[in-house]
Amino acid sequence: MTHNQLASCYSISQGHSLMQKLKEMSRDDQMTLTAFVHEFPEHFETVGSNQLKARPAQQPESKAPCQPEPGAEQEREQGERLGAAALAEPMRYSELSRSLRALLSSGPGRPLPLDELDALFIERYKTSVSAVAGMSLAEYLQRKDSLFEYEPVQQTVKLLDRGATVAAGEMDESFVVREFVQLIEALGPVTYISTLCGKFIQRNGISVTSVISSRPLDLFKRHPNSFLVLGAGNVTLKKYESLPEVQRLMETAVPKARRGVKPAEAEESAFEVPDILTEQHVVEEFRRLILADGVDSVYISSLCGRFLQRFKKLVTAIIDGKPAEFLRRYPEIFVMTGGGNVGLREVLGADAVSVLPPPTRTKPVQDDATALPSDFNDKDFRDIDCMFDEEIQKDVREMLEVLRHQLEKVSFLAVDCAVVGGPVGQGLHCRHGAEIVLFVRQLPFKNFSQWLPHLVETLTPVLQFQLGQLAALKIDCVKADRDRVHFDLLAEGLSIPIEVLLSPIFKSRAHLMECIRDSPPDERLYFYAAFVRERNELMAGQSTDVKAIMNLMLWWVSVQPWSIASVRPTKWLVQLLTLRSCRKVQSDRSRLVAAVLRSFADLASLKELWEDADTSLCLYVSQDVWKPLLGQRPLVMDPVNPFCNLLDGFDGSELIKYAQPPVCWSAFSGHAAGRLGGAS
Template sequence: MQDCGNRGDAEQLALQLKGLLRDKTMTHNQLASCYSISQGRSLAQKLRDISRDDQMSLLAFVHEFPEHFEIVGRNQLKAKLARPESKASEPPASAQEPGVAQPEPPEPMRYSELSRSLRSLLRGSGHGPLSLDELDALFGERYKTSVSAVAGMSVAEYLQRKDSLFEYDPVQQTVKLLDRGAPVAAGEVDESFVVREFMQLIESLGPVTYISTLCGKFIQRNGISVTSVISSRPLEFFKRHPDSFLVLGAGNVTLKKYESLPEVQRLMETAVPKARRNAKPGDVEEATFEVPDRITEEHVVEEFRRLILADGVDSVYISSLCGRFLQRFKKPVTAIIDGKPAEFLRRHPEIFVMTGGGNVGLREVLGADAVSVLPPPTRAKPVQDDATAALPSDSNDKDFPDTDRIFDEEVQKDVKELLEVLRCQLEKVSFLAVDCAVLGGPAGQGLHCRHGAEIVLFVRQLPFKNCSQWLPHLVETLMPVLQFQLAQLATLKIDCVKADRDRVHFDLLAEGLSIPIEVLLSPVFKSRAHLMECIRDSPPDERLYFYAAFVRERNELMTGQSADAKAVVNLMLWWVSVQPWSIASARPERWLVQLLTLRSCRKIRSDRSRLVAAVLRSFADLASLKETWEDTDTSLCLYVSQDVWKPLLGQRPLLMDPVNPFCNLLDGFDASELMKYAQPPVCWSGFSGHAAGRPGGSGCTSSQE
């Protein structure tokens, strides 16, 4: 038998793995993934560290601890639950009286209940500290398990993680409840008190400490926030006291007396002042630039080319180029050129390439074969209102498809029951610590189930940030588990299971329909404010991973709409489904279609045919859209305009997500096909084609909808 070098480390690892398994059955790969997420290191590396000789496999390690693990099949494990000692004195099952119901074994303690249980034990023991052995013994006596088995880590490691609740002494190996002291009233302290408190905290935590950590510790110690005393931001407070504190950048601060320490010097070298950090090689040239007396179209071409090359990207927003031109030349582009900027750029195809979505690139960068997207068709200014401009003169509600047949209520009821079964199964079959599963998408928003559903698994103990580093791997691991487990259920038939960057896709086959299902993962955020903070701290290209966290907000927004509005949304989702999209990315997301439809329904009060015409007009005019929901009530938009991430306001087209102030739903979406299909009269062919007996005027298979 292969042996472990350090038996103590091996025992601790066994308890950690057992805590991750809990009452689940996992494959070796799933357990390794969970360990890497919770501990921030590879399980294979940990096994290598504790092995005496060669690399130890997980299976060999498990064989070393038969008291903790039970091997299920060839590649699966589950935790072996310890039996309460009282069971030893009970008669065997064969000797128990037949027909008498035996008591249910107690539910295993959850991780979320652990800190409350430990605080209860420490309060019951008086105010003095307890040794770790005493605490563990009391815990085992009361709850019939150990702290390590519940936490998945050693007692000392758990207490260090919960330093906001427990005061742990690693030298004496004792613990007591954190003494928060009596709350201090705002009138009893002043700025000098905050200076003393912060100096003491840095001395105990330092020499370098996060400002946010100091503010949190201050509240714990004094029962009052820092800002209520200093009446300013903490960063401004530190700058007011340069004799005591030294701000190092990146949210760090130290004491002035620690300035010569090596770790402080290293941070000071890397903390480049903002002015220098933002400086670019062209700034010297910019300082000497003189605006010519006469600005011509050639200046516009040269400046746009210079700006795109300076950015070093494939394409740039045209509106951004115009704004930067105005800053440099002190004159708007439209005062120099004839027509709109996009039309002007199209007159220079040898230099510029229109890449769609209000962006432009350079042919010398994109290549000689690059082709500009088609411009939106030019239309005469409508005489009547926008809602009726695209509507055929002889159109009426009879030209629309038989909605009673497409959106059959009996089918809706049966499919919703299957989706609830699926939601419950996903809570059970996942190897993750699922807190809850929420049904979203059209099916969870009061729309017809044929349009699809999202099921978001809110998982405890997932990291809140750096999603690109762990979420795709977790989704890849989750996909075969769902595929295998759901295939065992006779009531559910699934097909086409695949993993994407942040979700698992599959089709639910029910009632003759193929219903698209997406399973997404989200951490359990502490509050909406915490979620906003995590998004704000993440780079823009990682913010898409937070989409799942807003599932409840999207559900509430849609379910609160009128029945008439939902009927039009259902119809427009169906219209999108029957268009012959050339590639999947050309098809607009459901949430985008729903919001554009609601936007038109709120602006136009009319019958269904004119509402549909208004929605199609909004699709056709998407290139110039700017919608920030400023003129809507709070039932639709969950934030105020000041909360919007400012760089988004310069983007065109712009459709802000009303539940997420950091998201432009049209950013990166090529709307050229959508605008083409929304042009009259082709936009009505889908409806007339269905009325004539075809599944859709643009050729869609009935299995998709």
């Protein structure tokens, strides 16, 4: 591979820049990649001026492969196929975990010593983990703790059974029982209930309470033949009852026959309600109740009811505001998990993030006519229409085509093709900007947060340099933002916002859906780029009149005084809400715009599954929608992605405020039209 390709692969696997690492390693001058590989001729072979080859690794003596257990035949055959392929071409990073799983599945069923696993890997695949991953086997296993259980003290590793992939709608109580049994077998024999719930979310992307609609503690009590509750938030399997560590915990608990007064009753009888109740009492009691339940989260209303039962006073009589708003003032203690639930940071972990509060609900606008100023008609759009003159489009689109071809030549990425999306790619005016998605070969299909932000950071200065060399293009304000590169293209007196995104090349739509389903919910935003063609095709089928309304509404959004970027609706959301209104209302332009503004104002109560729309609009059937989304409000499904609620986590309070009549029409007034030249 070339030097730049090697630097890119290193950035993906290690999560930081190779150039930065070499700079840290050098003492005086900054070390170059060429100088570095020349110091290790036993590992690298230089081919030409800019390409490298890895020399074959020495094969150490290794133990004979272990005999496979019954049921591991499929994994063993898959491993042999990968081993044969490794002889023909170098192993890719994305194949490592599958190869290690094949070795462990065909092993003796006990934890395997680390050096033995390393030797088996080298023997079968003719290379080492460190040569493929750029890190030691131990470090790789620690990064893949959802697949492998690595014991650093004993230097052993075993396969962690992840269970079968099941759609959220197919999960039931029996599924939860099976998952808990597997987790306790892997983590036990004694496990905290909160730990089980956290692992369940990691494996399945949904909380236990969302599946069984009750507390996990109640589930254990309903299945006494499978589980044994030990108290203090601990649980084990019934089959482990005779183990010494289980017996010790059982002995510390007071047998029911010897209890004169139940511990909870004894605690309540000794409890005295303070004369003056403060907010601190509410915080301490809520924390105590959540810990006592031993679950990941509890309904806020349940906590308020139990507080009233114990203290004989309403929570709302003590605190200022609603209970949910009150709890958000203590982010170091509480985590809002959504659906009216709250958990503890000490249980969920320091990295847990509270869901955003729902948008402020306002009274819906009942009729288009009440939203329209009495003297407002289509002539008021005339000045705005001039800004969407098609004559300036041709030159700008030619510049975008030059930009697209240049991006396909990004040297250190194996770009298969570049697709123009966003408003320009969907037939709207160029002033609203474009998305250019680079489909790159050999990118991983999952775990985007571990490699994509670092790859974007590496790509940003490269694009800034390469595009800055082109006389035909003038760019400004280049910056990286998590999963994309932003910059402005200056053309025809306009500053056109451009976003460059990256996507792996998925084998098929079914493969893409499988990868999204297997990813945690907070990782699914990274799949946005993969749907660029679907978004383009959906908008390509819309009429010229509908696109004219979209141009108006995208302009309207661009001139509002948003306080921060995160409260500004995405262009894709604006286009879909516009399309939704146009499909429901058949009228002149003024009333169509009024209908779109009304949908903005009613954002907090929206529910749109596109079920009443033409079947050509939605790329999936209603049964494909990820079931947990159906309980969310507000809800606007992405018609190209059944795993995406476009309003999930979006704070629409400012959009609702700006869409209220009569202020919503001020942007369309004559004096506002004079400011259009500065809008982008």
